[in-house]
């Protein structure tokens with residue numbers, strides 16, 4: 001089986017990068033830029049975004065995001081895009097996916113500029129499409145990864161810290177899932193077996209988070225960009241982005257997807273549910289209690305949910321938890337990338353075991 005790794009053409013990260021988008025545009029296009037920007041990002045960062053294009057004298061249009069990454073929103077942009085030769089997406093996950101999808105259908109290059117670091121999706125060549133009502137529709141496989149991903153760490157640090165920490169939850173899973181997928185020889189989203197490179201990035205991602213995650217939380221709470229914040233943003237966005245796409249997903253994301261069948265979890269962010277999925281995966285792997293406790297303590301310090309109660313599932317009962325466990329083992333789920341067979345019964349008991357250890361960790365901390 002061939003080994004495959006893919007990544008964005010380039011990745012840039014630093015304070016104030018939103019004001020340099022025009023500069024980056026010029027490396028890809030000449031006819032003018034087509035920007036899709038979230039309302040909230042534009043409200044805060046309008047001067048930086050517009051200022052760069054104005055001072056460089058580059059034609060550009062800003063189109064505010066309609067609120068959902070759905071086919072009708074993508075079609076609207078395709079009708080308006082005309083001879084603008086590069087698409088830029090600025091904002092959160094759905095805006096970025098809309099920009100990726102519009103560029104894909106229009107066969108134009110795309111620059112992705114996340115203003116939060118809550119998931120590892122920006123670097124990938126996948127867009128998640130929803131219905132107009134906001135229900136999951138399908139994954140759209142794109143012809144390539146974004147040409148450029150540009151992260152303004154000043155914007156990320158000034159967004160609510162919960163987003164950054166959810167990104168830590170999403171990124172912490174990457175290494176454990178990539179290791180499992182490598183052991184089972186799974187085919188990743190990149191279309192081949194894992195590479196030593198992807199695995200190394202995933203491991204660096206975990207080590208960086210464990211080392212700098214707590215400090216990054218404290219710094220971002222003050223809205224300041226420090227080395228810790230930069231390191232965590234790079235881990236959440238790039239290391240985890242390449243790590244998951246080319247390293248492979250496994251139990252943690254399958255359990256996340258399973259949890260979404262329970263309405264109580266809908267108020268949680270993606271990475272918050274993935275964090276619990278990681279704990280369950282560690283139990284399924286029969287890791288030492290000490291190792292699991294270390295990860296639980298880290299998650300707790302980052303404000304990530306570690307117990308069923310924190311997921312809103314204190315009173316869910318076995319029958320409903322079993323629905324989530326069964327959904328996580330559906331044939332299309334990445335549970336099949338684990339190096340051993342996993343049944344819904346295994347998942348249910350691992351969920352309860354993870355919850356018990358986390359409750360114990362909470363009592364130790366209080367005691």
Ligand SMILES: [Zn+2]
Pocket residue numbers: 119120170253270274
């Ligand atoms: Zn994820």
